[in-house]
Amino acid sequence: MSVSFDGVGLVHPNGYRALRAVSLGVRAGERVAVIGPSGAGKTSLLRLAAGSLQPSEGRVTVLEANPWQLGAMALRRLRARIGLVHQHPPIPPRLRVVTAVLAGRLGQWGTARALASLVYPADIAGATEALARLDLADRVFDRCDRLSGGQLQRVGIARVLYQAPALMLADEPVSALDPTLADAAVGQLIAQSERSGAALVASLHAVDLALKWFPRIVGMRNGELAFDAPAAEVSPAMLHALYAAEGAVLPTQVNDPRVVEALPQRPGCR
Amino acid sequence: MSTITAVRDPQARRRLTALMLGLALLWPMLVLSEFKPWLLFDARNLEVFGNYLAGFVPPATSGEFLGELARATLQTLAMATAGIALSLLIAAPLAFLSTQALSVSRIGPGPGRRRGQVLRTLARGVLTVLRALPEVVWALVFVRALSLGPAAGVLALAITYGGMLGKVYADILESADRRPARALLEGGSGRLAALFYGLLPNAAQELVSYTVYRWECALRASVVMGFVGAGGLGQLMDQSTKMLNGGEACTILLTFLLLVLLADALSSALRRLLA
Secondary structure, eight states, X not given: OOEEEXXXXXXXXXXXXXXXXXXXXXXXXXXXXXXXSTTSSHHHHHHHHTTSBOOSEEEEEETTBOXXXXXXXXXXHHHHTEEEEOSSOOOOTTSBHHHHHHGGGTTTSOHHHHHHHHHSOTTHHHHHHHHHTTTOGGGTTSBGGGSOHHHHHHHHHHHHXXXXXXXXXXXXXXXXXXXXXXXXXXXXXXXXHHHHOOEEEEEOSXXXXXXXXXXXXXXXXXXXXXXXXXXXXXXXXXXXXXXXXXXXXXXXXXXXXXXXHHGGGSTTOO | OOOOOOXXXXXXXXXXXXXXXXXXXXXXXXXXXXXXXXXXXXXXXXXXXXXXXXXXXXXXXXXXXXXXXXXXXXXXXXXXXHHHHHHHHXXXXXXXXHOGGGOSTTTBTOTTHHHHHHHHHHHHHHHHHHHHSOHHHHHHHHHHHHOSSHHXXXXXXXXXXXXXXXXXXXXXXXXXXXXXXXXXXXXXXXXXXXXXXXXXXXXXXXXXHHHHHHHHHHHHHHHXXXXXXXXXXXXXXXXXXXXXXXXXXXXXXXXXXXXXXXXXXXXXXXXXXXX
């Protein structure tokens, strides 16, 4: 198991309950999309799996370890094997793209190498290769404040591709991209998971994107699991029940409800 | 279904109370500090003041004095610069230790939380002790120990300014956008690497501008310390005023002004470089 949740609940310090009794297992190499209306607990789920939040109830196991029973050094080594794509890339605007991507390996590098890489980039070829997969190779030496929101989001993805973690987590990784680029970017995350055998758990706002690329769909609503099913078994009725509070239209890339109605029956969605 | 009603701002009363409390505290402070600005414009005081200022023109320009002035200026510059450099050696490590922005144990919260808190509080405590005494007091102590001269001033600056710089550095790092560094720490990065990749790109400009401003303050402080025998422009000023030589005092004051302008130009140049 890459990630295993056992009766996990999460209450934020301000008393807000984000998750309730979530049980879920993700095997090594498995690819899971998490969908659901905003506020459903998708980000909390991913942050728990990333070892950056401690659960209030239940047990989280990540890469065969309970992060909160480890010592400081072991926890740091575990975190270095987990890659999280943030929805808003946490990249200082003054950083150059090459540095932002190379920062993906800071968990693996020693401090001396990390500091030396600020003087002269340690692995220009590696960073360029990761950026090329997202069609950004020509921006390696630009500063991040020269990029558009969508380009910066792709730099955030490139950082995790370069990190090559054992567990990939992605929180709305393509929310700022247009449909074509979003499709390609999700495709690259999938390809990385296929190549490295790393599990991939991604929360997505666009239902069609989730159904197209991910064999397994987890629906979340009000901090609970609504369903956990193979993509081929996800019916329009299940989706409409999931998004009932957001109105009749399902959130998709093209926002054309007919596309989603047709999707679950598409071949290749297993 | 929820009905929408006009809701009152729940924080309004608390904010108003805080404002009233602030004003109520400020008034007795003004009374205690004998704040009576109108006394400045009293006729007798104006006359004394005017006579004093009249002695300042013309500024002294004799070659011998200018040579002495140049030597004293260099000494003051050297004292301030060496003092700031030494204080950085104290401030940087302590700020790195005491800033919350680089705490790994607060993520989660994870193991070693108590230890981290104790360490941060200790480092903050050391910084407070260092800056508790004004540099002039340290200078008086060191002048006794090291005899007259700039060395005493340098040590005094290093201690007090180390404490001040360290505290403000830690605060600047905490008020910058912390998410980049936090994301790196969550990815298993070391604290020093997270500082350089996540915090400094956002905070460098402010850190540098505050450091240059402190260098400017150190120039002024080294003048004050000159009065207690630590050399430089202050000692020269002390001699001139004791001999009631207003012209020399005037030239020295003009030199101060130039030094502060220089510091300001340096600060904006560095800020532009880091923008």
